[in-house]
Amino acid sequence: MTSTLERFGVNRRVLLAIAMAVATFFGPALPVSSQTQSDFLPSWNDGATKRAITEFVARVTQQGGPEFVPPNERIATFDNDGTLWVEHPMYVQQAFALDRVKAMAPLHPEWQSTQPFKAVLEGDMKTLGAAGERGMAELVMVTHAGMTTGEFQKLVTDWLATARHPRFQRPYTELSYQPMIELLAYLRANGFKTYIVSGGGVEFMRPWTERVYDVPPEQVVGSSIKTRFQMREGRPELFRLPEVNFIDDGPGKPVGINEFIGRRPIAAFGNSDGDLQMLQWTTMSGGARLGLLVHHTDAEREYAYDRDTSFGRLDKALDVAPLNHWVVVDMKNDWKRIFAFE
Amino acid sequence: MTSTLERFGVNRRVLLAIAMAVATFFGPALPVSSQTQSDFLPSWNDGATKRAITEFVARVTQQGGPEFVPPNERIATFDNDGTLWVEHPMYVQQAFALDRVKAMAPLHPEWQSTQPFKAVLEGDMKTLGAAGERGMAELVMVTHAGMTTGEFQKLVTDWLATARHPRFQRPYTELSYQPMIELLAYLRANGFKTYIVSGGGVEFMRPWTERVYDVPPEQVVGSSIKTRFQMREGRPELFRLPEVNFIDDGPGKPVGINEFIGRRPIAAFGNSDGDLQMLQWTTMSGGARLGLLVHHTDAEREYAYDRDTSFGRLDKALDVAPLNHWVVVDMKNDWKRIFAFE
Numbered sequence: 001m002t003s004t005l006e007r008f009g010v011n012r013r014v015l016l017a018i019a020m021a022v023a024t025f026f027g028p029a030l031p032v033s034s035q036t037q038s039d040f041l042p043s044w045n046d047g048a049t050k051r052a053i054t055e056f057v058a059r060v061t062q063q064g065g066p067e068f069v070p071p072n073e074r075i076a077t078f079d080n081d082g083t084l085w086v087e088h089p090m091y092v093q094q095a096f097a098l099d100r101v102k103a104m105a106p107l108h109p110e111w112q113s114t115q116p117f118k119a120v121l122e123g124d125m126k127t128l129g130a131a132g133e134r135g136m137a138e139l140v141m142v143t144h145a146g147m148t149t150g151e152f153q154k155l156v157t158d159w160l161a162t163a164r165h166p167r168f169q170r171p172y173t174e175l176s177y178q179p180m181i182e183l184l185a186y187l188r189a190n191g192f193k194t195y196i197v198s199g200g201g202v203e204f205m206r207p208w209t210e211r212v213y214d215v216p217p218e219q220v221v222g223s224s225i226k227t228r229f230q231m232r233e234g235r236p237e238l239f240r241l242p243e244v245n246f247i248d249d250g251p252g253k254p255v256g257i258n259e260f261i262g263r264r265p266i267a268a269f270g271n272s273d274g275d276l277q278m279l280q281w282t283t284m285s286g287g288a289r290l291g292l293l294v295h296h297t298d299a300e301r302e303y304a305y306d307r308d309t310s311f312g313r314l315d316k317a318l319d320v321a322p323l324n325h326w327v328v329v330d331m332k333n334d335w336k337r338i339f340a341f342e
Numbered sequence: 343m344t345s346t347l348e349r350f351g352v353n354r355r356v357l358l359a360i361a362m363a364v365a366t367f368f369g370p371a372l373p374v375s376s377q378t379q380s381d382f383l384p385s386w387n388d389g390a391t392k393r394a395i396t397e398f399v400a401r402v403t404q405q406g407g408p409e410f411v412p413p414n415e416r417i418a419t420f421d422n423d424g425t426l427w428v429e430h431p432m433y434v435q436q437a438f439a440l441d442r443v444k445a446m447a448p449l450h451p452e453w454q455s456t457q458p459f460k461a462v463l464e465g466d467m468k469t470l471g472a473a474g475e476r477g478m479a480e481l482v483m484v485t486h487a488g489m490t491t492g493e494f495q496k497l498v499t500d501w502l503a504t505a506r507h508p509r510f511q512r513p514y515t516e517l518s519y520q521p522m523i524e525l526l527a528y529l530r531a532n533g534f535k536t537y538i539v540s541g542g543g544v545e546f547m548r549p550w551t552e553r554v555y556d557v558p559p560e561q562v563v564g565s566s567i568k569t570r571f572q573m574r575e576g577r578p579e580l581f582r583l584p585e586v587n588f589i590d591d592g593p594g595k596p597v598g599i600n601e602f603i604g605r606r607p608i609a610a611f612g613n614s615d616g617d618l619q620m621l622q623w624t625t626m627s628g629g630a631r632l633g634l635l636v637h638h639t640d641a642e643r644e645y646a647y648d649r650d651t652s653f654g655r656l657d658k659a660l661d662v663a664p665l666n667h668w669v670v671v672d673m674k675n676d677w678k679r680i681f682a683f684e
Contacts, residue, residue: 072558149600193560206604216414217604218535224601229593229619236622238600245601251571258491258580259566259587260602262548262559277571280578 040186042336043179049334052327053183056290057190060266067288071191075265077221077257077278078184080198080205082271082312083294084213086165086175088303090311093204094136095172096159100143117142129310140201145225145242149203152240156207170341173212178340180269180294184213187267195265197221197257199249199274203240221260223248249274254281271296272312279317283324291326293317298332301342382528384678385521391676394669395525398632399532402608409630413533417607419563419599419620420526422540422547424613424654425636426555428507428517430645432653435546436478437514438501442485471652482543487567487584491545494582498549512683515554520682522611522636526555529609537607539563539599541591541616545582563602565590591616596623613638614654621659625666633668635659640674643684 044050060069081087101111101120111117116135119127128135144152165175184194196205196215202222209215224245227238248256254277257265267290268275268282279291295314296305306314321328331338386392402411423429443453443462453459458477461469470477486494507517526536538557540547544564551557566587569580590598596619599607609632610617610624621633637656638647648656663670673680 072552075560202601202604210414218417218602220604227597227600229596229623231622236596236619236626238596238623254571254578254580255569258569259544260560262544262562277578280573281571281580284578 040189041179041182043182045334045336047334049327049329053186053290053292056267056288057187059288061190069266069287073263073266074187074190074192075195075261075263076187076192076267077195077197077253077261077265077269077282078180079270079272079275079278080196080200080222082296083269083275084176084180084184084196085172086168086302087312088296088305088309089166091200092172093140093200095163096156096204097136097139097143099159099163100155101139104143141225141242144201144204145240147240149227149238149240152203153207156204160208168339173208174341175339176212177294177335178337178342179335181213181340183269184215188214192267193219195219195221195257195261197248197253197268197278199223199247199252201225202248221248221256223252251277253278257281266290268292269294270317272314273317274312276317276320279324279326283326291321291324292329293321293326294329295331297330298335298338300332301338302331304332382531383521383524385524387676387678389676391669391671395528395632395634398609398630399529401630403532411608411629415605415608416529416532416534417537417603417605418529418534418609419537419539419595419603419607419611419624420522421612421614421617421620422538422542422564424638425611425617426518426522426538427514428510428644429654430638430647430651431508433542434514435482435542437505438498438546439478439481439485441501441505442497443481446485483567483584486543486546487582489582491569491580491582494545495549498546502550510681515550516683517681518554519636519677520679520684521677523555523682525611526557530556534609535561537561537563537599537603539590539595539610539620541565541589541594543567544590563590563598565594593619595620599623608632610634611636612659614656615659616654618659618662621666621668625668633663633666634671635663635668636671637673639672640677640680642674643680644673646674 041050041053059065059067060074062068078084081091085092098120101117105111105121108117111121116128116131116139119131120139160171160173163172164170165172168175187194194215196209196213196219198205198221200222202220202224205220205222206217209220210217226241226243226245228241230237230239246252246256250273253275257278264285265282266287268278269292270279271294275293283289283291293314295318296303296312298304305312306318318328329335383392383395401407401409402416404410420426423433427434440462443459447453447463450459453463458470458473458481461473462481502513502515505514506512507514510517529536536557538547538551538555538561540563542564544562544566547562547564548559551562552559568583568585568587570583572579572581588594588598592615595617599620606627607624608629610621611634612621613636617635621635625631625633635656637660638645638654640646647654648660660670671677
C-alpha cells in the first residue's frame with residue numbers, strides 16, 4: 001500500500017520519528033503510554049529483563065522526575081559482534097579477511113608456501129588458529145590496506161551481498177538480533193542517540209549499519225588503520241595504510257567514546273569482557289544508568305558460550321555484573337525470537 | 343514573553359527545528375520561501391557571496407532536482423579558529439596555555455629559569471616566538487596533560503568565564519562571528535548536519551561549542567592527545583597523557599573527517615591553508631559542492647591578514663580558490679556586522 005505521504009518519500013518510520021520527536025519535546029503534555037512503550041519490544045519476553053530496560057527508560061525520560069536526563073545527553077553505546085549480530089564460529093570481519101585472501105591469491109603465488117596464507121588457502125583452521133592474533137593481524141593488514149577508502153567500501157559491500165554464514169546459510173546482515181534492533185529503535189524513540197562502539201573495523205561496519213540498524217556512519221566508533229590524504233591524477237583520495245591507528249576494545253572503548261563522541265553514555269550494551277570497561281565507564285558515574293550484557297545461552301537457536309571461547313569471551317564482566325546491577329540477558333529465556341527470519 | 347509552549351521547555355528554536363524537519367521530509371509540499379531563506383542571514387550583505395551560498399542550498403535541497411542531496415548526506419564542516427571566531431593576535435587555546443603556565447608556576451619554581459616557561463612568565467613574546475612550534479608544543483603538553491578529562495574540562499570552562507581578549511576586552515566566546523553563526527543555523531534549518539573540524543584541541547572546544555555555535559560535542563572533530571582508562575579508588579577515569587594522538591590540520595582534516603564522521607562533506611568552510619585539503623576533499627567529488635574561505639580584510643572591525651601571518655596563513659588556498667570555484671568571503675564588504683555585540 002502506498003499512501004500519499006509515501007509518495008513524498010515519507011514512510012511510517014519517518015512519521016513515527018517526527019511524532020516521537022514532538023513527544024520528546026513536549027514531554028508530559030503528550031505522554032507515550034506504557035502500552036506504546038512495550039509495543040516497541042515485541043521480541044522480548046515479559047519478565048525482569050524487559051522490565052529493567054523499560055523502567056530505566058521511564059526514569060530518565062520523565063520530565064521533572066528526579067532522574068530526568070535531557071535528550072541531548074541520552075547517549076547509548078552498543079557493542080556489535082555478539083551484541084547486535086552473530087560472532088560465531090568466527091567474527092564476520094575475519095570471514096571477510098579469509099575470503100579476501102582467497103580472492104587475492106592468484107596475484108600472490110608466494111602465499112601457496114607462506115604462513116598464515118597457506119593455511120587459509122588450504123582451509124587448515126588448526127594451523128591458522130595456532131598463528132594466533134599476530135597471524136590474524138597480518139591477514140587483516142594485507143586484505144584491508146593498500147587501497148583507497150572508496151575501494152575498500154566497495155569490497156565490503158560486494159562481499160556482504162554474496163557471503164553466507166556457514167551454519168545459517170544466510171547473508172550476515174540477516175543475522176542481526178531482532179530484539180536488539182527493536183531495542184535500538186525503542187531508545188531512539190525515547191530521545192536517545194544510539195552509537196555502535198565495536199572492536200571491529202569502523203570502515204567494515206559503516207557501509208551497512210544504517211541499512212541494518214538504522215545507525216548512521218557518523219555514529220559508529222570502531223578500530224581503524226591509518227589513512228593518508230593524497231592527490232592522484234588531480235583528484236583527492238584517502239589511502240589505507242598497513243598500520244594500526246586505534247584498537248577500540250577493552251580499555252580502548254571508553255577512550256574511543258571520549259574521543260569520538262565526547263559525552264559519557266548513560267546506557268551501554270555488550271556481551272563480552274571486551275565491553276567491561278565501557279560498562280564501567282557508563283554506569284559508575286552517578287544518576288540512573290543502564291549496563292546490559294547479552295549472555296549467549298541458546299545453542300539451539302544460536303550459540304551457547306561464555307567463559308570458554310575465543311570469540312566473545314564473557315568471564316570477568318559476568319562475575320561483576322550483579323555487583324554493578326548490570327542486566328544480564330538470558331538469550332534463551334528472554335528473547336521470543338532471535339532473528340527476523342524466524 | 344513566555345508562551346504556553348515555553349513553559350513546556352519548547353522555545354522558538356525548537357519549534358523552528360521541528361517545522362524545518364517536517365519541511366525537509368515533505369519537500370515541495372511545504373516549501374520554504376526564498377524570503378524565509380534569506381532571513382536566516384541578516385548579518386550578510388546582499389551580493390554575490392551571499393547569493394552563492396543560498397543558491398547552493400537551494401540546489402541540493404530541491405526535491406526531484408538534478409542536484410538533490412538526501413538530508414542524511416548533507417554534511418557541512420567548519421574550521422574554528424579564524425573561521426568561526428577570532429584567532430588574532432594568537433590562537434585562543436594558546437592564550438589559555440600561557441595563562442595556565444602562569445597559574446601553575448608557583449608549583450614549578452624551576453620554570454623561572456627554564457625556557458620556554460621563563461619567557462611566558464616574563465611576558466617575553468619575542469623569545470617565546472623564537473621557541474617556535476616545538477616550544478609551544480612543550481607548553482601545551484605541560485598544561486593540557488597530567489589530569490583527568492573531567493578536570494581539564496573544568497579548567498577550560500573556568501578560564502573562558504574570566505579570560506578577556508586583549509584588544510576587544512570581552513570573553514573569547516563573544517568573539518565568534520555572527521554571520522557564521524547565522525550560516526550554521528541556516529544550514530541546519532535546511533537539513534544539514536554541521537560539524538567543526540579544527541586544528542584546535544577537541545577537548546578545548548567541546549565544553550562550549552554547543553552553547554556558542556549550537557554544535558554538540560559529538561559533532562566536534564579536532565586535534566587530541568592520548569588518554570588512558572584507569573580505575574582510581576574504585577571509580578573509572580580517563581587520564582590525559584603528554585603524547586600526541588592526532589593532529590587535525592592540513593592533510594589531517596580529510597583523514598579526521600573520514601575517521602570521525604565517515605561521510606564526505608558536501609560543504610566546507612575555512613580561512614587558511616590548513617583548510618586547503620578539507621576543501622579539496624569536499625568539493626572535488628562531483629555533484630553540487632560548496633567550498634568557502636573567510637578572507638580577513640577588515641583591520642578596523644577585526645583584523646586584516648592573509649599571506650603574511652603566523653596565525654591562520656592564507657596563501658596557497660587563496661591562489662587556487664578561483665580555479666576550484668570556492669567562495670571567498672571579503673569580511674569587510676560581505677559582512678554587515680562581525681560580532682553580535684556590535
